Amino acid sequence: MTESTHRTQAQRREQTRAALLDATIDCLVEVGYARTSVQEICARAGVSKGAVQHHFTAKAELMAAAVEHLTTKLRRRLAESLDELPRGGSGVAAAIDLLWAGYSGTLSTAVTELWVAARTDAELRAAIRPVDRALGRATLEHVTQVAGELPPERAEMLFWLTVHLTRGLALDAELGGDPTRRRRLLDEWKRIAVLLYADATTAPS
Amino acid sequence: MTESTHRTQAQRREQTRAALLDATIDCLVEVGYARTSVQEICARAGVSKGAVQHHFTAKAELMAAAVEHLTTKLRRRLAESLDELPRGGSGVAAAIDLLWAGYSGTLSTAVTELWVAARTDAELRAAIRPVDRALGRATLEHVTQVAGELPPERAEMLFWLTVHLTRGLALDAELGGDPTRRRRLLDEWKRIAVLLYADATTAPS
DNA sequence: TGGAAAACATGACGGTCAGCATGTAAGTTC
DNA sequence: GAACTTACATGCTGACCGTCATGTTTTCCA
Numbered sequence: 001m002t003e004s005t006h007r008t009q010a011q012r013r014e015q016t017r018a019a020l021l022d023a024t025i026d027c028l029v030e031v032g033y034a035r036t037s038v039q040e041i042c043a044r045a046g047v048s049k050g051a052v053q054h055h056f057t058a059k060a061e062l063m064a065a066a067v068e069h070l071t072t073k074l075r076r077r078l079a080e081s082l083d084e085l086p087r088g089g090s091g092v093a094a095a096i097d098l099l100w101a102g103y104s105g106t107l108s109t110a111v112t113e114l115w116v117a118a119r120t121d122a123e124l125r126a127a128i129r130p131v132d133r134a135l136g137r138a139t140l141e142h143v144t145q146v147a148g149e150l151p152p153e154r155a156e157m158l159f160w161l162t163v164h165l166t167r168g169l170a171l172d173a174e175l176g177g178d179p180t181r182r183r184r185l186l187d188e189w190k191r192i193a194v195l196l197y198a199d200a201t202t203a204p205s
Numbered sequence: 206m207t208e209s210t211h212r213t214q215a216q217r218r219e220q221t222r223a224a225l226l227d228a229t230i231d232c233l234v235e236v237g238y239a240r241t242s243v244q245e246i247c248a249r250a251g252v253s254k255g256a257v258q259h260h261f262t263a264k265a266e267l268m269a270a271a272v273e274h275l276t277t278k279l280r281r282r283l284a285e286s287l288d289e290l291p292r293g294g295s296g297v298a299a300a301i302d303l304l305w306a307g308y309s310g311t312l313s314t315a316v317t318e319l320w321v322a323a324r325t326d327a328e329l330r331a332a333i334r335p336v337d338r339a340l341g342r343a344t345l346e347h348v349t350q351v352a353g354e355l356p357p358e359r360a361e362m363l364f365w366l367t368v369h370l371t372r373g374l375a376l377d378a379e380l381g382g383d384p385t386r387r388r389r390l391l392d393e394w395k396r397i398a399v400l401l402y403a404d405a406t407t408a409p410s
Numbered sequence: 411t412g413g414a415a416a417a418c419a420t421g422a423c424g425g426t427c428a429g430c431a432t433g434t435a436a437g438t439t440c
Numbered sequence: 441g442a443a444c445t446t447a448c449a450t451g452c453t454g455a456c457c458g459t460c461a462t463g464t465t466t467t468c469c470a
Contacts, residue, residue: 006437012447030325034238047448048450049429050450051447115376116318116379132380157389165369167376168370168371169373171372175337184362188362214415217416244457258418264459
């Protein structure tokens with residue numbers, strides 16, 4: 001018999017908290033925000049409603065915590081990948097692929113659910129905005145390091161254009177748009193970006 | 206006293222139907238899909254729950270009808286604006302502005318709500334997909350007419366890139382992102398598009 | 411002009427939700 | 441090891457939801 005049943009309070013707290021947040025994200029991805037109920041989350045996390053009551057005073061607070069949990073994961077994943085990228089033109093294309101991978105996965109799906117919900121929920125919006133801005137800024141920082149020679153201003157433009165394009169494409173993917181077309185569009189955008197990159201580095205205005 | 210109280214059956218039917226659909230869209234925009242209830246819609250439309258029951262057998266059917274109502278409006282608006290556009294490079298920039306206007310307004314907000322909801326609602330998704338595809342194709346048709354000299358394939362690329370970028374920007378707007386930055390990004394994209402347009406028309410591969 | 415039919419209103423029903431009160435078990439502190 | 445605190449479970453409650461059965465008004469038509 002191991003004494004594996006013994007956990008310190010902090011461990012217990014952290015474990016069920018993480019279980020709840022992960023379950024929340026799963027719910028958002030699988031059934032959507034509108035049908036994500038506390039009961040459903042509890043069932044998936046394997047805890048009772050009393051537990052979530054103990055950790056989060058209201059449902060909105062749980063959602064807010066889920067957002068942070070989510071963006072933390074996304075940030076870490078993007079940061080790791082971006083840091084081992086080659087510099088220069090080929091790096092630009094690779095960076096775009098990475099941004100697409102980051103913004104088209106399940107994590108981003110959950111974020112989109114929360115975003116849209118936050119539009120009409122002031123409390124949720126207040127919770128989301130800062131972490132989202134932090135995610136954007138942190139990612140931008142890594143990206144500008146990759147595109148070293150490019151003027152920061154132009155690198156930022158390229159970055160944000162890519163992010164917004166990617167999010168639009170992710171939305172299309174969620175609705176079941178044509179994957180081949182998305183692939184072609186992304187390739188085309190990479191071509192354009194590399195072209196612009198070359199222009200900006202060889203003939204700076 | 207006018208006899209304005211007299212309405213033919215068809216008129217009555219059409220009026221309350223339109224009132225319900227408009228109220229549905231208002232609800233989607235103002236309170237979001239998750240909190241859009243039949244009661245709320247009825248209250249805004251000034252009818253009873255029995256009325257919606259009479260016109261639509263289930264809530265999903267009402268939503269589906271709202272989608273069609275919505276895209277019909279969007280299509281008409283975009284088609285009208287696009288037809289009176291100048292041809293050539295300046296037309297490209299103007300077309301991008303129009304697409305942005307179309308996809309950033311309240312109509313598009315409602316569509317986004319439904320889209321995201323449809324991701325986890327097969328019935329709703331089945332209702333949305335065809336009308337959305339029709340909207341895309343119809344708009345594309347108008348756009349390709351504007352960019353006459355451009356090879357259709359490249360015009361299509363530019364169109365879809367613009368649409369997806371615009372939708373990403375619209376999402377950012379919904380979350381309260383910086384409007385100035387969006388403006389700058391859109392201007393930058395217009396510059397790029399005009400540049401690409403010029404390249405493609407002067408030196409076709 | 412009166413009856414049929416369509417359009418709409420009213421009220422009720424089963425179900426689910428979030429939040430809370432209250433109870434119990436596990437860990438901590440002395 | 442006993443008092444105490446934290447972590448979690450259970451059961452309830454009032455509110456709201458979508459749907460339906462049934463009643464009322466308006467239009468139509470012969």
